Amino acid sequence: MPGMRLSRWLLAVPMSLLALATIYPLLFTANVAMKTRRDYILDRFSLTDALRWDNISTAWNSAGMSRYFVNSLLVVALSVVLLLLLGSMAGFALSQLRFRGSSALFLGCLAGLFVPFQVVMVPLARIMADTALIDTYPGLILVYVAQFLPFTVFLMTSYYKMIPSEIIDAARIDGNSVYGVYRRIMLPLGTPALLSVGILNTLFCWNDVLMALVMMPSAEHRTLMVGVTSLRGQYSDDIPTFASGVLIAAIPVLVVYLFLQRQIADGVAAGSTKG
Template sequence: MSEFTVGKRQRRLLWGISVPMALIALTCVYPVFFALNNALKSNREYILDRFGIVSEPTFQNFVQAWTRSNLSEYFFNSVVVTVLSVLALIIVSSLAGFALAVLRFPLRKLIFVVILASLMIPVQVVLVPFYKTIIGLGLLNTRAGLILSYTAFFLPFSVYLMTSFYSGLPRELVEAARIDGAKLTQVWWHVMLPMGMPALITLGILNTLYCWNDILISLLVLQDNRTLMVGIAALRGEYTTNVPLLTAGIVLAAAPIVILYLVFQRKIVSGIAVGAVKG
């Protein structure tokens, strides 16, 4: 077989892969363009031409969504709750992953299996007992209640990821630190935590996405003082909706997360791959 024939087949194979991938990428990019395009329209222009490109761009929708719709207050609530929840998830999951992967104690494997099994339970199944628990603890309409809720719901996946990562690290590092007289907390802080930084960064980004985009849990816990995503959902009217205003709010809410994802996308993919392979 000639080199020309082999090269021709490789080009055909490349085109056969590239064209479907380009179409899939287009389906992902178009909703972003659609939202941004409509956010720059006036309500009148949107009604006259919903799918056309904006002819007279205006930023009035962004200003109105940020000021009159209290999105600035909702944005602050989301930032506080997301940051504190992610910090709690990183610390607790790192400690739990270190214990499950490195230490040897009774029922260790059973505890890990229970954590894995909890990943299969849909959130909707436990909403009623969860809501009663929040009321019983006096955490309804408090940021602390939402932070604890996010930590509880997203902790199983976080522990699984960190356990898988720590299980792939050489045990000789822990043994060497113990021989040098380091306590378990010192081993975790000075050895495991620095080496687990790639997985922790991935974990932080993923949990930021989960907490920031959540509506269901936030709607149950913070019924008066809303988070950003709940506030944006409230921009929809009962009978009519100002779509440009709604899409402007969506763009404002999505912008920080999109930027965060674009900056750290390689670390996210590599971290997920590590969690899937090791352990």
């Protein structure tokens, strides 16, 4: 019994320190956002004596964070819908429909997981410029879909492989076409995986800076994370306003993690199960 208690303490102490190290930057940012510029200059580490929302209001209205927020919502929502649609279709085809070259196609999708955006950034930017998709919402959406589709296909294929083929055969005997099997059988059965991979893709797209920075050079079309980086230069002498912008960008991600952490963990583990 003493040995078990000691092992629990040995696990609990470093995990508690890790949790504290993770939470502290957010608490520090929230504390700075509630200070005046004068209070921050005098003592940046002291606790604020009152809840002041002026900095958040300035960041939201004057610094354009409200526009950036709407831009991010639009791009992320459409990107995730396309990713789920294409990823679920490809996962169904690669896991349940046998056709020539399916294994090679799946390996090609896996290979896409190992290609970072920095490798294809320059040629992709040129292609987008030649097709007049630079600084447009469809251009950024297509980039997000292309970048995160291999991950989505991999998870959906792994999940759909666990569904017995007898269910598919029975649906085909009942007169369903391939599209009918996908719509009536695979989509309902794949809801847990779709929810998990949808949450993960939402976080990936929401937190992206590099792709949005390359594809959206104008201030009007900036996403929220790019807008936050621009605040650092615009409000270099007003750190509380900059911290307010960071807080605005972090709150949606924090809410997703707090309420959907189980689905996120399921999505991370979905590809580790063999069919």
